Structures are given as structure tokens and as C-alpha cells.
Amino acid sequence: xxxxxxxxxxxxxxxxxxxxxxxxxxxxxxxxxxxxxxxxxxxxxxxxxxxxxxxxxxxxxxxxxxxxxxxxxxxxxxxxxxxxxxxxxxxxxxxxxxxxxxxxxxxxxxxxxxxxxxxxxxxxxxxxxxxxxxxxxxxxxxxxxxxxxxxxxxxxxxxxxxxxxxxxxxxxxxxxxxxxxxxxxxxxxxxxxxxxxxxxxxxxxxxxxxxxxxxxxxxxxxxxxxxxxxxxxxxxxxxxxxxxxxxxxxxxxxxxxxxxxxxxxxxxxxxxxxxxxxxxxxxxxxxxxxx
Amino acid sequence: xxxxxxxxxxxxxxxxxxxxxxxxxxxxxxxxxxxxxxxxxxxxxxxxxxxxxxxxxxxxxxxxxxxxxxxxxxxxxxxxxxxxxxxxxxxxxxxxxxxxxxxxxxxxxxxxxxxxxxxxxxxxxxxxxxxxxxxxxxxxxxxxxxxxxxxxxxxxxxxxxxxxxxxxxxxxxxxxxxxxxxxxxxxxxxxxxxxxxxxxxxxxxxxxxxxxxxxxxxxxxxxxxxxxxxxxxxxxxxxxxxxxxxxxxxxxxxxxxxxxxxxxxxxxxxxxxxxxxxxxxxxxxxxxxxx
Numbered sequence: 050x051x052x053x054x055x056x057x058x059x060x061x062x063x064x065x066x067x068x069x070x071x072x073x074x075x076x077x078x079x080x081x082x083x084x085x086x087x088x089x090x091x092x093x094x095x096x097x098x099x100x101x102x103x104x105x106x107x108x109x110x111x112x113x114x115x116x117x118x119x120x121x122x123x124x125x126x127x128x129x130x131x132x133x134x135x136x137x138x139x140x141x142x143x144x145x146x147x148x149x150x151x152x153x154x155x156x157x158x159x160x161x162x163x164x165x166x167x168x169x170x171x172x173x174x175x176x177x178x179x180x181x182x183x184x185x186x187x188x189x190x191x192x193x194x195x196x197x198x199x200x201x202x203x204x205x206x207x208x209x210x211x212x213x214x215x216x217x218x219x220x221x222x223x224x225x226x227x228x229x230x231x232x233x234x235x236x237x238x239x240x241x242x243x244x245x246x247x248x249x250x251x252x253x254x255x256x257x258x259x260x261x262x263x264x265x266x267x268x269x270x271x272x273x274x275x276x277x278x279x280x281x282x283x284x285x286x287x288x289x290x291x292x293x294x295x296x297x298x299x300x301x302x303x304x305x306x307x308x309x310x311x312x313x314x315x316x317x318x319x320x321x322x323x324x325x326x327x328x329x330x331x332x333x334x335x336x337x338x339x340x
Numbered sequence: 341x342x343x344x345x346x347x348x349x350x351x352x353x354x355x356x357x358x359x360x361x362x363x364x365x366x367x368x369x370x371x372x373x374x375x376x377x378x379x380x381x382x383x384x385x386x387x388x389x390x391x392x393x394x395x396x397x398x399x400x401x402x403x404x405x406x407x408x409x410x411x412x413x414x415x416x417x418x419x420x421x422x423x424x425x426x427x428x429x430x431x432x433x434x435x436x437x438x439x440x441x442x443x444x445x446x447x448x449x450x451x452x453x454x455x456x457x458x459x460x461x462x463x464x465x466x467x468x469x470x471x472x473x474x475x476x477x478x479x480x481x482x483x484x485x486x487x488x489x490x491x492x493x494x495x496x497x498x499x500x501x502x503x504x505x506x507x508x509x510x511x512x513x514x515x516x517x518x519x520x521x522x523x524x525x526x527x528x529x530x531x532x533x534x535x536x537x538x539x540x541x542x543x544x545x546x547x548x549x550x551x552x553x554x555x556x557x558x559x560x561x562x563x564x565x566x567x568x569x570x571x572x573x574x575x576x577x578x579x580x581x582x583x584x585x586x587x588x589x590x591x592x593x594x595x596x597x598x599x600x601x602x603x604x605x606x607x608x609x610x611x612x613x614x615x616x617x618x619x620x621x622x623x624x625x626x627x628x629x630x631x
Contacts (some may be wrong), residue, residue: 110500123628135484161442168392174555174557175557175558193557194555194557197557202563229551231608233548233551233552233555234555236543236546236552237543237552237553237555237557237560238555238556238557238558238559238560240539241539241559241560241563241564242559242565243599244535244539244596245563245597245618246597246599246614246615246618246619247592247595247596247614248531248532248592248595248618249617249618249619249621249622250593250614250617250618250621250623251588251592251594251595252528252597253618253621254595254617255527255591257524258621260520261524261527261528262523262528262621262625262628264465264485264487264524264525264528264529265528265529265625266465266466266484266485266528266529267466268532268533268565268566269528269529269532270629271562271563271565271566272532272535272536272562272563272565272566273532273622273625274559274562274563274616274622275559275562276564276621276622277619277622277623277626278618278619279619280612280615280616280618280619281612283615284608284611284612284615287603287605287611288603288611291603291604291606294603295600295603295604297542298596298599298600298603300542300546301538301539301542302593302596303542304538304539304541304542304545304591305535305538305566305596307587307590308534308537308538309586309589312578312579312582312586312589313578313582313586314587317575317579320575320578320579321571321572321575323537323538324571324574324575325571326539326540326541326544326545327536327537327538327539327540327541327544327567327571328537328540328567328568328569328570328571330540330541330543330544330549330553330567331540331564331565331567331568332568334553334556334564337553338561
């Protein structure tokens with residue numbers, strides 16, 4: 050039996066994302082001891098009883114780990130790094146799983162100062178509609194994409210270590226520019242989440258919501274699934290990716306207005322063109338995804 | 341072996357909805373002979389080779405069936421009934437599977453005149469993102485809800501026969517007023533479909549659509565699944581349910597604007613309230629659905 054790549058890993062926020070990360074590393078035999086830290090003692094105790102973490106740690110203890118994974122809502126990045134910074138081990142590598150990157154990097158720079166090179170930003174593209182340590186599973190990242198947005202200050206060795214960690218989890222790792230990441234994710238992840246939530250809020254506010262909801266079928270089920278995600282986490286994501294979100298919302302509204310005009314004007318040709326464009330794109334996406 | 345309840349059933353449009361209906365009736369032993377009619381000869385031949393229909397019929401032949409199921413796009417209701425009306429058997433019952441009811445009933449009244457009592461309007465709440473006879477399956481309606489919106493002119497016996505047909509398919513049948521049906525379905529079925537299509541069209545029109553789509557994950561997959569539905573069918577539904585759709589779009593846009601204002605103003609409390617409302621409603625819906 051070979052020694053694990055990471056003798057000690059600390060995870061801040063042991064929910065679906067952080068818990069699955071350490072579960073996968075453990076399954077791969079690439080971690081020795083796992084420390085958990087976070088704001089919620091009940092959640093940490095649960096994580097420990099599930100065997101996701103070996104011990105609950107203070108920031109001072111966690112800061113000496115070989116690898117620290119930040120898996121709390123992105124708004125907590127600054128405070129978390131601020132708590133870790135004074136005790137940070139010289140060879141400790143920090144990474145994160147935040148859904149936005151430019152804003153996270155700015156927080157990290159402010160909190161870490163000259164130690165910013167120890168922070169390798171990342172983002173696993175994995176479903177997050179379920180939350181908490183109970184939802185964690187070693188297989189979550191199998192065949193999923195993880196995006197790293199390395200900083201000029203990172204060493205190749207540290208970026209390599211984070212890439213390897215994700216590879217042990219079964220993920221495919223790609224590198225991107227942080228801004229390009231944020232705009233792309235605003236489009237294909239954050240905007241759908243906002244729309245699903247906006248739609249669900251609209252429905253539940255309607256006077257006969259109960260009757261409407263009783264008639265909802267499988268299309269509704271799938272369309273609204275992501276609206277069940279953690280409000281706190283998504284509030285942070287929208288805020289953190291504010292500029293890209295505002296661009297996306299404006300562009301989406303233009304197409305919504307276009308569809309409304311077509312329905313109002315009984316312009317069936319325009320309506321069909323819009324629907325055909327959507328259906329063709331969705332079929333094509335499914336096909337490429339399977340390829 | 342008892343005789344089937346419906347010696348001859350004719351189905352206009354042998355795709356997912358119509359094909360599954362006759363497949364389920366056949367599996368239940370409640371149909372003798374199944375006739376198919378439609379505009380697409382290839383689709384009809386396919387349906388015959390799959391054993392969904394026993395023969396391809398002219399309107400004149402189909403019009404003498406014991407039960408006729410209209411399962412073509414709702415815009416075809418008037419023309420279809422117009423073609424059947426001159427030959428309609430005196431005891432033939434017609435029903436439909438259209439996603440809108442007020443507009444369908446108006447078309448039926450115009451086409452059938454004094455025979456309108458033979459038309460029992462219906463709507464099975466079942467996924468329709470796959471299309472064509474290949475997608476048909478006897479189990480599609482198992483435990484699904486079917487809404488009937490009976491007319492004052494219907495006989496109790498005819499409504500009972502249509503209700504029984506759906507019950508043989510494994511569905512739960514409820515009665516509603518046509519206008520209430522249309523408003524409720526606009527909200528929980530038609531609006532999500534429009535939003536998914538509008539979103540997908542927005543994405544594919546963006547300059548870096550390919551890169552964005554390559555990063556789309558499971559949230560995107562579920563959110564956009566319904567955008568793959570038949571453009572022709574949904575164009576007809578939106579047009580047919582025009583008034584309810586315009587009401588729903590306006591109300592949805594109000595909530596979208598509210599979310600945009602919150603993001604723009606960095607009003608995290610308002611944003612969280614909106615997201616919490618959505619998440620709570622979605623969790624509650626899932627819970628009640630499972631109960």
C-alpha cells in the first residue's frame with residue numbers, strides 16, 4: 050500500500066460538495082486524515098458520524114493541512130481565508146469549489162496578501178440541489194468537469210496537486226480564465242437557477258397555487274428541480290457574479306419579450322422559429338454530451 | 341375472455357400520446373381493432389409495423405369507430421373534426437388529448453355543430469418531450485392524472501366511457517372547468533415550456549454558445565429537457581392558450597424584474613427571501629407529490 054498523496058486534508062463546509070470531495074479522495078486512498086471546519090456544529094458532528102471527517106478542527110489546526118478545500122457558500126470565502134491566514138502552513142495548498150471565480154479570487158487576494166500563490170481556484174460542475182453531509186457521495190464527481198482558473202502566482206506543482214486531487218475523484222479537469230468562466234457559468238448554470246426560482250416563486254404566489262401545483266407533471270418537476278437548491282448558496286453566487294448575471298438577465302428578457310410579441314400578435318411563424326431553434330439546440334447538446 | 345369495451349378505436353396522430361393510449365388499451369384487453377389516421381404516412385406505417393395500429397384508415401372509416409382519440413397538435417382539432425363530421429357514427433364517442441381545452445372546445449363546436457355532444461374533451465398530464473410512434477409505451481399513463489372538461493351536451497354514459505378508457509390506461513381521472521384547466525396548465529406546464537425554450541434560444545444565439553454549452557451540467561440538463569419538445573405542438577398550445585399565456589408571462593416578468601432589481605441593488609435580503617420562497621415551495625411540492 051502506497052502512502053496517500055495528501056496526508057491531511059481540511060475541508061471547510063462539509064456538505065454535498067466538500068463531503069463528496071473528501072469521500073472520493075478517501076475512496077481513492079489518497080488522503081490520510083480529514084479535518085472538518087465550519088459554522089454549523091450539528092453539520093460537522095453529522096459529517097463525523099458519517100465518517101466523512103475524522104475530526105472537527107479549529108482554523109488554527111486546519112491551516113496546517115496539506116490541502117484545504119473551501120466548500121462553503123462563496124460569500125464565506127473572505128472570512129474563511131481571513132481566519133486561516135495567520136496560521137497558514139508554508140506548504141499548505143488551498144483550493145475552493147466556488148461557483149464564481151473573479152470575485153472569489155479578489156476576496157482571496159485581500160485575505161491572503163503575499164500568500165495568494167498558495168490559493169488555486171477551482172469549480173467542480175456538479176449538481177448541488179441536495180445539501181448537507183447526508184447528500185455527500187464518493188461518486189459525485191465521476192466523469193464530471195472541474196474547471197481550474199490558476200493564478201499567475203501559483204506554482205506549477207501546486208496547480209498539479211489540485212488537478213491530481215480532482216482526477217482521483219474521477220473528474221476531468223480543464224483550465225480557464227476566471228472572467229470567461231464567470232460569464233459562461235452565468236449563462237448555463239446561474240441564469241437557469243434564477244429562472245427556476247423566479248418561476249417557482251411566481252407559481253406559489255398565485256391565488257390558486259395549490260390547485261395549480263396539484264396539476265404539475267414531470268416537465269414541471271425537472272424544470273424546477275434546481276429551485277430547491279440552497280437559497281444562501283445561490284444568493285451568494287448571484288451577488289458574486291453580479292455583473293455577468295445582469296448581462297444574462299437582460300439578454301434573456303429580450304428573447305422572452307420576443308416570444309410574448311409573437312404570441313400576442315398570433316405570429317405563429319416567429320413562434321415556431323424560436324421553438325425550433327431551442328429544440329434543435331437541445332437535441333444537439335444531448336447528442337454531443339453522449340458522444 | 342370478456343369482450344373488449346371498445347371494439348374499434350381510431351386514433352388521429354399516432355405519436356407518443358396517441359400511440360401510448362392505444363397501446364395501454366390493448367394491454368388492458370379493452371380494444372378490438374385499432375385504426376390510425378394522420379397526415380404523415382411514414383409515421384402511420386411505423387405505427388403499424390410497431391403493432392400500435394392494425395390498419396391505416398381514412399376519415400370516413402375512422403369516423404365509424406366506437407371511440408376516436410384526437411392526439412394531433414391542438415391546432416389540427418378543427419380540421420380533423422371537420423374531416424370526420426360528415427361520416428360520424430351515431431354512437432361514436434370522440435375525445436382528445438389536447439393540452440388546452442377552451443379553444444379546442446370552440447373548434448369542436450364549430451366543426452361538429454349539433455353533434456358536439458359526442459365530443460368529450462380531455463387532457464392527460466404526461467410528458468411529451470419525446471415524440472413519434474417509437475416513443476409510445478403502454479405504461480405512459482400509469483398513475484398519471486387525466487383531466488376531463490365535460491360539456492353540458494355530453495351524456496353521462498359517454499363521459500363514463502372516456503373516463504373508463506383512461507382508467508384502463510392506469511390513470512387517475514378528474515373533472516374540471518375548461519377555463520380553470522387552461523389557466524392552471526398555462527402556469528405549471530405551458531409557461532415552463534416557453535421559459536425553457538426562451539432560455540435555450542438565448543444560449544444558442546450567444547457568440548460563444550459552443551463553449552458555454554460544453555460547460556453545462558445536470559442542472560442545465562433537467563431545466564432544458566422540455567425545450568426539446570415538438571415546436572409545432574407547442575406553437576399550437578401557446579397560440580391556443582394565448583390569453584392565459586399572456587397573463588402568466590406578465591406575472592412571471594414581474595418576479596424576474598424583482599430578482600434583477602435585488603441583484604442590481606445588492607439587496608441580498610430580498611434575493612434570499614425570493615430564493616427561500618422558491619426552495620420551500622419546491623420542497624413542499626415534492627413532499628406532497630410523494631405522499
